[in-house]
Structure formats: structure tokens, C-alpha cells
Amino acid sequence: MSELITNIGELMTQDQDLGTLRDAAVVMEGERIAWVGPAANAPAADTVTDAQGRAVLPGWVDSHTHLVFAGDRTAEFEARMAGESYSAGGIAVSVNATRAASDYDLTRMALGRVAEAVSQGTTYVETKTGYGLDVEHERRSARIASTVADEVTFLGAHLVPAGMDAQEYTDLVCAEMLDAVRPYAQWADVFCETGAFTPEQSRQVLAACRAAGLGLRVHGNQLGPGAGVALAVEFGATSVDHVNFLSDDDVSLLARSWSGWDAVNGSGVRGTVATVLPACDLSTRQPLAPARRLLDAGVQLAIASNCNPGTSYTSSVAFCVTTAVLQMHLSVHEAVRAATYGGALALGRESGLDQDGKRAVGSIAVGHRADFHMLKAPSATHLAYRPGIPLTHAVWRAGAREV
Ligand SMILES: N=CN[C@@H](CCC(=O)O)C(=O)O
Ligand SMILES: [Zn+2]
Structure with missing residues (x-):
């Protein structure tokens, strides 16, 4: 079955060659994009959708979420809005509730959060464990996440x-817990921050997870200056996330990682993507991550929701894109790019061979996965113009109409 979407007012492909097209059309065949170009030249297809001049973008690629959790942290949020500062300690509240929840409930709630994200234009989602924190519950979280x-x-x-003793726990993460989650996970992450894991412990985790064949990510420089970025670059992590407190050295390390x-x-040769999390910055009242400075330095940027019960209880990537334009001084094109192509780059999924069964996501080009986000607006600018x-008017995920 093929489907043609025609009469697209603005097609922001985020593909280097195709750029942004006016009066455009796309054709999908199954889960694959089969044709992209001017509407006037579009081939016939089995079904036709008239975009009536609306804008179409790649679906959002949300490369940083924590969706497998139970419990509520409204009280912590209220305290923060009343002036208390965020500390990682609230994670323990979610751990207790998550351990107590049934598999059925955890799965149902996580699926609900994915559905909420898809309804707002997200078509590709990463999610993390981290509210289990023992071997049995981390395994369960990874299984449900998968x-x-x-x-x-x-x-x-x-x-x-x-x-638990910090070193004893780190040893557990690097051995039995890693073995338990390995069948379900492609990536490993560490929260390298005062109050979470020290640089030495983080190094141990990254080394063990790399040896186990997992790709690496780091939560770094969120609550203050620290070693997260330097460690991420040293280990060739695919992404370092948060990056609120960066020294000039951190920025140049990240920029140099992209010199090849x-x-x-x-x-x-890919470097380490800097993933900024604007909704989290607002909810924790942290200084906004310096996205403009990073882009200007030549760092590849991703924007993600960081949907989680503590610091960013939203799955709206559109909200993050709006904030990145209005507050972080990105252009609409740069912000949309960071939330589509950038997210794909942060997951190593920005390119892919047509024949390998794993299609590229995050940009619109022939052979890529047919993930489209049609706006109730004639241009992507409306994302920032109408905060x-x-x-979201319509969403196709791997060629299937979801919204
Ligand atoms: N920084 C660490 N982890 C999460 C927050 C977890 C929580 O507070 O529940 C984050 O990405 O912001
Ligand atoms: Zn996070």
C-alpha cells in the first residue's frame, strides 16, 4: 500500500539535500518514505491525503525520557515552586512507588505516556530504567521499557x-545488575553529579557498560559544574544530557569531538551530542542550558523532553522546541532540527541503509522511516509564534497514521 500526502504548504525535511520545500508532497510505501518532491510532480498512490497547505515535519525523536515509573511527586514540585531547590533525593520517592507497582500497572502507565507523546507528534522514543535500583526491579524496568x-x-x-554503601552499589550496577538488564538495553547512562555518582564511580560504570557492548550516555553538569561532559567525551559517549553548567573547556571538548x-x-567520525532539556530547566529553575553557545561552537545539539516524575513531567517536545526558540535563542529551524535530526543523532539513528531493516529517523528523505508530523499551521514558525x-494535526509513525 502506498500513500501520498500532497499540498503540503511547508515541508521541513531536515535533510541537507532537500532542505525546506514549499507546495510539496511525500509518498510512503509501508513503513518507508518512497518519494519526496514538488506536489506538481508527485506520482500516483493507493491513497491520497490533502494537507491543505499545512506544514509537515519529521516526527519528534525524543532521545531522553524516564517513562517507567509509578507514584506522584506533586508535593516536591510545589515545594520547589515555593523556593526549595531540586536535589536528586526525590528519585527515592519514585523508586519506592515503582517497586510497589505491578507489572501490569507499570506497563499500562508507560504505554499511556508514550501515547500522550505520540499524540503530540513524537514518533521515536528512548526511555531509561532508574526507578528500580536493585537487580530485580532494574531488570523489570528494562523489560517493560523494551x-x-x-x-x-x-x-x-x-x-x-x-x-547501601555507594561503592558496594556501584559494583552491583557494574556486574549483576548490568547482566540482568543486558538483554533489554542498547544504552547505559550514569548520573554524574554531586549527590548521585562521583566521577570515579561514573567512570567505573561507563567502563563496565562499554565492555558489555552498550552505547553510552551521561547525565552531566545539571546541578553544577562537574566532570560529566569531560567523562562523556573521554568515553566517546553518544550524548551528554542536561549540560546546564559548562566551562569554556567543556564547550571546546564537545566541539572538538565533532572535528572529524x-x-x-x-x-x-561522530562526537558527543549535547542534549538540552528545556522543560527540565524550567521546572527545576536551573539556568537554561547554553544551547546557542553550543551550536555556535560547532557542537551537534539535541532537544528532548526528559519526561520524568521529578524534574520534567511533560512529554511535549513541542513545548521544548518553543522554549528553545523563545528563551534559548535558537531559530525555529535549529530547534526543530535538534528535536528531530539531533535526537536521531543522539541515538545513532540519523542514517541507515535502506536494506538493513533499521531505517533512519529524524529527517525526511527516500528510504527513511515514514515518520511525519503535520501541524495545524502553514509553517513550523507557528510552534514558537503560537506558544x-x-x-499537532496528524501523525504517521513508521507509515501508520496514529493521529
Ligand atoms: N537527573 C537525573 N535524573 C532525572 C530526574 C530524576 C528524578 O528526579 O526523578 C533528570 O534527568 O532530570
Ligand atoms: Zn534524565
Whole structure:
């Protein structure tokens, strides 16, 4: 079955060659994009959707979420709005509730959060463990995550659970817990921060997870200056996330990690993506991550929701894009790019061979996965021009109409 979407007012492909097209059309065949070009030249297809001049973008690629959790942290949020500062300690509240929840409830709630994200234009989702924090519950979180999300990250190193010695727990993460989650996860992450894991413990986690064949990510420089970025670059992590407190050295380390990358062709030696999390920055009242400075330095950028019960209880990537434009001084094109192509780059999924069964996501080009986000608006600019307005009109995920 093929489907043609025609009469697209603005098609922001985020593909280097195709750029942004007016009066455009796309054709999908099954889960694959089969044709992209001017509407006037579009081939026939089995079904036709008339976009009536609306804008179409790649679906959002949300490369940083924590969707497998139970419990409520409204009280912590209220306290923060009354002036208390965020500390990682609230994670323990979610751990207790998550351990107490049934498999059925955890799965149902995580699926509900994915559905909420898809209804707002997200078509590819990473999610993390990290509210289990013992071998049994981390395994369970990873298993459930693998049934609801496209990519799974092991975040056993999220917080040292109460009553455990930090080194003893780190050793557990690096051995038995890692073995338990390994069948379900593609990635490993560590929260390298005062109050979470020290640089030495983080190094131990990254080394063990790399040896186990997992790709690496780091939560770094969120609550203050620290070693997270330097460690991420040293270990060749695919992404370092948060990056609120960066020294000049951190920025140049990240920029240098991309010196072998051809940004025009999207090829070469990849560096470490800086993933900024605007909704989290607002909810924790942290200084906004310096996205403009990072882009200007030549760092590849991703924007993600960081949907989680503590610091960012939203799955709205559109909200993050709006904030990135209005508050972080990105152009609409840069912000949309960071939330589509950038998210794909942060998951190593920005390119893919037509024949390998794993299609590229995050940009619109022939052979890529047919993930489209049609707006109730004639251009992507409306995402920032009309903040807070739900602008999702239709969503196709791997060629299937979801909204
Ligand atoms: N920084 C660490 N982890 C989460 C927050 C976890 C929580 O407070 O529940 C984050 O990405 O912000
Ligand atoms: Zn996070």
C-alpha cells in the first residue's frame, strides 16, 4: 500500500539535500518514505491525503525520557515552586512507588505516556530504567521499557539507594545488575553529579557498560559544574544530557569531538551530542542550558523532553522546541532540527541503509522511516509564534497514521 500526502504548504525535511520545500508532497510505501518532491510532480498512490497547505515535519525523536515509573511527586514540585531547590533525593520517592507497582500497572502507565507523546507528534522514543535500583526491579524496568519504547537505556546508576554503601552499589550496577538488564538495553547512562555518582564511580560504570557492548550516555553538569561532559567525551559517549553548567573547556571538548564530522553530508567520525532539556530547566529553575553557545561552537545539539516524575513531567517536545526558540535563542529551524535530526543523532539513528531493516529517523528523505508530523499551521514558525497552542494535526509513525 502506498500513500501520498500532497499540498503540503511547508515541508521541513531536515535533510541537507532537500532542505525546506514549499507546495510539496511525500509518498510512503509501508513503513518507508518512497518519494519526496514538488506536489506538481508527485506520482500516483493507493491513497491520497490533502494537507491543505499545512506544514509537515519529521516526527519528534525524543532521545531522553524516564517513562517507567509509578507514584506522584506533586508535593516536591510545589515545594520547589515555593523556593526549595531540586536535589536528586526525590528519585527515592519514585523508586519506592515503582517497586510497589505491578507489572501490569507499570506497563499500562508507560504505554499511556508514550501515547500522550505520540499524540503530540513524537514518533521515536528512548526511555531509561532508574526507578528500580536493585537487580530485580532494574531488570523489570528494562523489560517493560523494551515493550513500550524504541530504545532502552540502563540507568541503574541514577541514585545510590538508601541504606547501601555507594561503592558496594556501584559494583552491583557494574556486574549483576548490568547482566540482568543486558538483554533489554542498547544504552547505559550514569548520573554524574554531586549527590548521585562521583566521577570515579561514573567512570567505573561507563567502563563496565562499554565492555558489555552498550552505547553510552551521561547525565552531566545539571546541578553544577562537574566532570560529566569531560567523562562523556573521554568515553566517546553518544550524548551528554542536561549540560546546564559548562566551562569554556567543556564547550571546546564537545566541539572538538565533532572535528572529524562532516556536518553537510552527515558523515565521518561522530562526537558527543549535547542534549538540552528545556522543560527540565524550567521546572527545576536551573539556568537554561547554553544551547546557542553550543551550536555556535560547532557542537551537534539535541532537544528532548526528559519526561520524568521529578524534574520534567511533560512529554511535549513541542513545548521544548518553543522554549528553545523563545528563551534559548535558537531559530525555529535549529530547534526543530535538534528535536528531530539531533535526537536521531543522539541515538545513532540519523542514517541507515535502506536494506538493513533499521531505517533512519529524524529527517525526511527516500528510504527513511515514514515518520511525519503535520501541524495545524502553514509553517513550523507557528510552534514558537503560537506558544502553548496544541498544533499537532496528524501523525504517521513508521507509515501508520496514529493521529
Ligand atoms: N537527573 C537525573 N535524573 C532525572 C530526574 C530524576 C528524578 O528526579 O526523578 C533528570 O534527568 O532530570
Ligand atoms: Zn534524565
